[in-house]
Structures are given as C-alpha cells and as structure tokens.
Amino acid sequence: MQSRWNDDDARRFAEAAEAEGLPAALGLRVYSSRLIGQDPDLVLHGGGNTSVKITDAPGGAIIHVKGSGWDLGDIEAPGLPAMRLEPLLETLSIPHMSDEDMVAFLRSHLLDPSAPNPSIEALLHAYMPHAFVDHTHATAILALADQDDMQAVVRDLYQGRVGFVPYVMPGYGLSHACNDALARAPQVEGLWLEKHGLFTFAETARDSYELMIEFVTTAEAFLASKGITLEGPQANDAPIPEDLASALTRALAAQGALGAEPVVDFRTTPAIRRYLARENVSELAMRGTATPDHVIRIKPFPLILEAGDDVAAIERKLADYADRYQAYFERNAPHASEPKTMLDPAPRAVLVPEVGLFAVGANEKAARIAGDLLEQTTRIVNAAEAFGSFAPISERELFDMEYWSLEQAKLKN
Template identity: 30%
Template sequence: MNTSTTKKYFRQVESKWDDQEAKGKDPLASLVYRSNLLGSDSYINNTGGGNTSSKVMEKDPISGEEAEVLWVKGSGGDLRTATKPNFASLYQQKLLKLQDIYHGMENTGLKTPAEDSMTEMYAHCTYNLNPRAPSIDTPLHSFIPYKFVDHTHPVPVIAIATADNGPELMREVYGDEVEWVDWMRPGFELGLKLQEVIEKNPDIRGIILGGHGLINWADDEKECYETSIELINKAAAYLNEHERGEESFGGSRYDAVEEEQRRDMLAEVLPFLRGQVSQENQFIGTVQDDDVTLQFINAEDAPRLAELGTSCPDHFLRTKIKPLYVDWNPQQESIDELKSAIRSGLEQYRKDYAAYYNDHRDEDSPDMRDPNPTVILIPGLGMVAWGKNKSESRVTAEFYTAAIGVMRGAESVANYTALPKQEAYDIEYWALEEAKLQRMPPESELSRQVIAVVGAGSGIGKALVRRLIEEGGTVAALDLDSEAAEATAREVLDDIGMGIGVAGSDISGSGDVIGLGCDITDRDSVQEALQQVIIAYGGVDNVAVTAGLYPTPDEEGHVDDAAWDRAFAVNVKGNYIVADEVGSVWDAQNLKGSMVITTSANAVVAKAGSLAYDTSKSAANHLIRELAIELAPRVRVNGVAPATVVEGSSMFPRERVIASLTKYEIDFDREESTADLREKLADFYASRTLTKQPITLDQQTEAIYSLLSSRYENTTGHVLPVDGGLRDAFLR
C-alpha cells in the first residue's frame, strides 16, 4: 500500500483572512465571512458543528436606544454555508440575567431540567423578532466577556482533548495561554464554567473543552479568527513531532486489497451490506478507501479503537456510539466469508446497541432508534458510511474521518479516551436533540431511494432526473452519450447547489446525482455503469429506462436489416439486459424495487412507415409483462406509453422534424428555428388526439415518477398511456 499520505498527517492551516474582502462589511456580514472561513475546512470544523458569535450594538426597534446584541450561529446551521438568516440574535443583557433564573432552579437539585428549561427562555431574549432558533451553545458565547468568540472542532485539538493526559499535554503545547475544562454537556452549565475559568485566568486566549473541542475569543474580529488558526497550528505542530507514520495504530495487521480488485469486491458486497443495514430504515452509502482510512482499518489497534467509539458530541450523533468493525481477513477469507462476518457482526452490533440503550435509559427516554450502525469498517476494503441521503452519508464519512485523525493524534502521544457511555447516551437521547429531530420536515417521497435513469442525456430522461431529485431521490443519470449524462448531472447540481455529479477517480464522493456513460445493448457496459452506481451509493432501488431508438426510413419508407437489428437491440434487448443486471442487485439487497420502461403509443397503433420502431415497442410492451412475472413479488415492472413527444427529444433532430412536416404537408419555412419547427409538429400530433393538447415532458415524467413511487405500490405488469387520447390506442 502507498502510505505516503499517511505521514505528517497533522497539517498546518493558513489564515484565509483578506483585509480587502473584509473591509466595509457590516457586523453581521463580517460574522458570516469569519464563519465561512472557519467552516470551509473539515479539518478545522465538521459540517454542521461548531459556532461563532459577535456582540454588536444595535438599535432597539421599540425604544430606539442602543442595545448590546449577541449574534450567534443558530440551531442546525453550518459554518461553511451560513448566511445572515442562519444567525440568531439575542439581547446580551437579558441572556446574562438568565443566570439568576438558572441558579434559582439549580438550587432545587434538578440540574438537568434546569439546563433544558433554559433553551425555552432564549426566546424571551430574542432581538427584533428574529425567527432563527438559538443553539444550545448560546451561553458559551454570551458568558465569555469578549466581543468575538469562535468554537470549533479541530482534529489536532480534539486529539489532545481526548488524550488520557490531556491537561498535561495542553501545558506542553500552549503553556499558560490556554486553560482546560473537563467534559461537560454543551449548554448553560458549561457557559457558566467558561465564565468562571476566564475570571480566574484573565490573560488566557482560549479553552480546550475536554473530549469536545476548542473555544477562543478576542475583542477584534480578525484577531479572533487568527487566534483560532494559531491555536490549531500549535496543536498540529506538536502532534507532528510525535507522529508515528506507518506505525500509527500499532502498525499494520492487514494489507489493503489492490484498488481494481477492491472496487470489484466492494461492488459485489455493497448491495448485500445495504440490504442488511436497511432492515428498519433504508440507507444511501458512501465508500471511503483512501490511504489514511485504510491504514487505520487495517491496523492492529483498529478493533480496540473502533469499539471505544468517538468522543466529540457532533461526531457520535452521526456515527452512533461506535462503528461496526467487521472481523474478516482480506488476505485469507472469501467474499462469502465476508458476508457471513457482516451478518454475524450486525447481529451482535444490534444486541450491543439495545444493551447500551437499556442500560442507560430512564423513564423519559425516547424510543430506541434504529440499532444498525452508520459506519462499517471492512479490513482491506475501506469504510462504508450510511445516511438517509447521499449528503448525510458523506457527512457521516467526514465525521468518522475526523474521528480517525483524533484517535491517531491521541494515540501518538498518550491513550485515546471516549466519552463515558452514560454521557454519550445522554447526548444521543437528549430531549432537546429529540425535539430537534421531531421538528425536522417529513422526508420526501423518494428519500432513501437510489434511481438509475437510462437515457438521461436528453428528452424525457433528462427531465425525469430533475423531477426525481426534486422528490428527494438519489439519481444515477446514464446515457450512451457520457458527456450528455454528465451535463445533465452537472446542470441539476448547479441549480440546487449540491455536490459533484460527474464520474471521476473518486466516484464514491459523488453528489445526489451522478452522470455516467452506458450502452444498454452491451452487457459489459451495463455492468460497468452499475458497478459505479453501487460504489457511489451502495445499491440501486428503482430503474427508469427512457432510452429508445427510432430508425429513420429511407425515401421509400423502408429500413435496412441492420437498422431493424439496432431497433430491437435498443428498444427490447437493452431493456432486458438492464433488468437482468439490476436483478442481481435487487436479489442481493432483498429490498423492494421498481422498474419503468418507456414504450410508445406506436406499440398498439398499426400504421405505415415505422415498422421496425413500432414492432420493437410492441415487443417492449410484452417484455414489461414478462419481467413483472420474473421479478415479482419484490420488484414491480411497469411501462409508460407516450404519444410522440417532440419537446427536447434526441429522436427528433431538425432533419427528422423537417421530414415529418413535409410528410404531413404542414407549411413551414426552412429559416425557422428548430424549436419553432418542433412546436409546429407537436401541434399537428396534438390535433390527432382527443384532448387536442401537445404531449409534454412534464406529463411523461409525472407518470414515470408516480409508477416508481409508492403511489402505485400494487400496480405491476401494466403500461400507462400518456398520449392525449388516441382512440386507435385504446385497450382492446
């Protein structure tokens, strides 16, 4: 294994502060700028974690007098992407007065209820009716007597914060400029503790939060940001002096499987694994098999460290109390033995999680959540992270990557320690965390679903990709023209501002849609495309085939034998190859699935001039019925039969449109745009229907989406016409 990237892991980070860019910003815009800088690097701060604040003098909207206002990142925000609406605003003096209320409740001996009740009091401190809910870390920022505060989760600092001799290490790294606070749950009590420590040590610049992270401050905003950078770099420099390189985590126990073979093995095992972890809630996966991750998973100490779990609260809320380390030898055992190890490992993991829940719950605890792991470590192959969508699984992978770095640092200088199980449980099942989960909007119709759209480069397929993404789907856009497929993915992702969408060396890091080349007449091509989809997302749930071929007749209305063969290869056999190859994925997952094949009204309307196309589509109709029987009961197979859809169709290039207009004796000017010519042809086709309306892409995509979704969960083996009412196509 190439271990060059596993040496000198703890890097220095550069200040990205730009005086020119920062100049002239209002206080809130400046806070956003500082926050985005800190959030732009997951080595400094994980997605959704950490928070920043500024204390600013604002005009009270009622009295008109100046009042000190705390602007702080609100609940659920992300520093990297935060904008002004992501920040809560509270009257600073009102927040300070809450201390009297808290101490009064604390004296009753009911500390946890007192702590939780304070979050309800923040609403009474809101400045200017700001609807953004404050985070539970608000007191940390309010009670620190400085204008600007940064709270981050830097990997090298958390490494020191989780070491069993953390306070001693802190002194070696920082001397007297930083203090230590033992682990405390984020909230009001921790804010009071920080206030106390600063009062006793007025010259310090920051505090390490045991097991948690870093908090620092200044009365100048740039100074606050650069203090964060400086303190992170001091920790990184210290850890690099003690870095063990290839001997980290006790040295190597297993070798990584070579990359090409590794990807083949992952493609074989991932659908099985996805089915196993999706027995309660379906998941989308992210594979991570870089050198650093593999070095940890393959190491002697990996089983021990994996069992300890993570420490930083933000980490284990995503990664659960611990990952599943699969007991499998990649050099000596087979894929079948790996599957057996996964099955037994998951069974034990669920038992362990239930015991963890039952041992630490109380009478007010929420019901036990899904007991399946969200992080699975497979020696030789890599880490697989799971989430309700691709974005969430990527973040889960990001968090455990940070945890690996934390363990690497802590174990280089001491012994890594995780949170006590009761503390971990109290965070995971905290009433405030449960309330946040309950406030989340319902999941979208196609959330947790991976859908392959074949023919996504243009026409119905391209429009369908966007429709499925809007409904929460995770989509693989496949097309014979790989550049067109990639363009579809890129356009959709640019519009919604998400991820990356084209094939590359790190396809597992793809966004919610990915574009790939695929020739459905070539089984090898289909297998290769599906392997990439599986590596990207963990499996496939639904398939929509919109690809089709219309062989253009010659001047006498005939097509040659090769064109006949090509029409049946694309319109019939290609659909079968896709179904056959995805069938093995469906079998391995053992999850429900759906397939929709686009046929045509021509399949049942006999007419002159398109024999090869019409008969191939008629065969496709019957293929749907055969596949519905073949794949039942787990997978439904249906079809959509549009009348001619001219809009956006690759089967209607300008030459064919002109030929059709000429054939039907429709007046046109050859100087007209292709779009105008297509509209004339669409209007002509519409005139032959009962509704007299052109058949649109949106109508087709709505039909396909409905058949893929649960709306038709008891419909299979049928072809839904979307043809405007063609009497010759009526069922008979």
C-alpha cells in the same frame, strides 16, 4: 494551518451588511464564520459555532449566535439570530436550568420570533465578554483533547494563554463551567474543552479567527515535534468493492431500520487503512466518538465486517449489532434524567479491515456526512494513539449526548 483572512473580502462582507441595514460587525462575523466552516480540519457539517456582540444596537446590546440547522461554511446573516444580551447575562445567577427551559428562555429573547433556535452554547458565548467568539472541533485539537490528564500539557503548550475546562456536557452546565474558567484566568485568549474542542475570543473578527488558526497550528506543531504527522482530509484511492457494497445495502434494506433504500458511502484512504490495520481496532472502535456531538451522526460504535461477507452473513451481523445496541440502551437508559425511547439499531459506521469503511445513512446526504466524520475520526485516532491513548468521553456520557433532546432536534432540522 494557514490563515485565509483577506482584508478585501472582509471589507466586502462588511459593506454588504451595511447596504442591507445591518451592522458591519455582523458582515465580518459571517465572513470569518465561513472561513472556519470551509476548513474541514476545523469543523464539519454544522459543527462548531460563532457569535458577535453589538453593543451600540438600538435598545441595548445584542448578541448574534449561530442558529441550529445552519452550517458555518455557507452561513448568512439570518443564520446568526439576534438576542438581547442583558437578559442572557442575568442567568449567571441561576445555578441550574433544564435543557427545555434554556431553549424556551433563549427563544423568548430573540429579536425575530421566527428565527432558528440559537446554538445550544449560546449562553456560553454570551458570558464571554469579548465581541467575537469562535468554537471549533479542530482535528489537531481533538487528537490531544481526547487524552486523559492533559491540563498540564495545555498549560505548558500555550503558556497560560488558553484555559482548561474539564469535560462537561454541552448546554447550561458547560456555559457556567467556561465562565468559571474565565473568571479564574481572565487573561486567557481561548478555552480548551476536554474531549470536545476549542474556543477563542477577541474584540475583532480577524483576531478571534487568527487566534484559532494560531492555537490549532500550535497543536499541529506539538504533534509534529513528537514525530506525529497529522494528515489533512484525504480522497479515496481505490474503487468501491461493488459486491460487498451491494450485499451490505441489501442486508440493511432487509433490516428495515433505515427504510427500504438505505445508502452506503465507501471510503478508503491510507489513514483509514492504517486505522483498520491496528491489532486492537475492534476494541478501539468501541471507545466512542472523537467529539461528543458526532454520536448523533455515526452512533456510539461501528459494525465490523469481513471482505468476503455475503448478504446472509451481513444480516446475521446486523442482528448481533442490534442486540449490542439494545444492550447499550438498557445499560444506560435507567440513569437518564427522563424516560427515553430507543432509537433505531442500525449502524452508521461499517468497518472492513484491509478494505475500508462504509458510512450508512437513510439518504445520500446522511451517508456523506457520516463518511466525512468517519474519515476525520480515523486521522484523529491515529494521531491520538501515536501520542498516547485515544480516550474520548465515557459510554454513559455518549448515551446522554445521543439521547439528548436538544441534539436530536438537530437531526430533525
């Protein structure tokens, strides 16, 4: 992975921010956030988050954190809402806060009450003492993070420069877990979040961004040393199977869970077909998503079809899928901290061995987003299986993420 930092571009963003009466550091934060967001092997479709602390702001230090509903790839200054930093740091002494209380607390300290909700990981960013903090779901990192017992590998791979954080669901608990990890090893320049992704931090936008590039490149090189080639995003290399696409669309419309006009997005690449050709693909596809928040876009497991299925056959399989999804809900809902209402039982991922996959959505944008996530997932899983065994978070942890009120708010936005 190559750094795309350009001093002239960075200067233009800093100067543009100052021309609008904003700190130059915020302009640099916008610039490096876009560098991250425009690389699909770092983040996809609203994934990841970034922040910058302004310590010399009038009235005291503030922190700008990516706002919910914004995409790093085209983020602007309003997409990085500002909060007073000191009250956020006071929460370090509070061991627990509910999701709803955390959101209300963060909103109460926004400088602009009309700004979007700060990222669910805003407190994590606040607790890091560094000026710039970056968080990604990089493909190479996930191929290794979705393994069991990787703490020693991370330690050896990064020679103590990256701390290891066992899986904790994003939100208040993760913020404190990361703070604890940094307290144990204050010299680290990044945090490896098991089953989740990577954080880097530094005093300048360039240093934090380039640490991210360096650490992801280290993961790529480590995989390469094991003979594992991590391919980049790939374009379709075969036409859509029109008959199957039509049958699937008609069957989904008849099911009605996604409305009268569901959209399918077909993908087929060498990586996708290698994934689909695995003898254990049916079991492998049931293990879960490559990073926790993908579950709100692509559901916890796919529907599997055969190339020759007609509308009637697909309708039967959709009914079986709905039954399986309801069983998943009924297994996990009793363990939730609050009552849950089951979401729609329509698949978002449809696998067709020897052919390709269909991403499903209520509209074209939703289907395209799901397709991009699924294409990346196949490359992650291929590499993860070549290294060891793809081992994402458990079914119950997936359920907690899919039915988390804060994650559902992203879809509403």
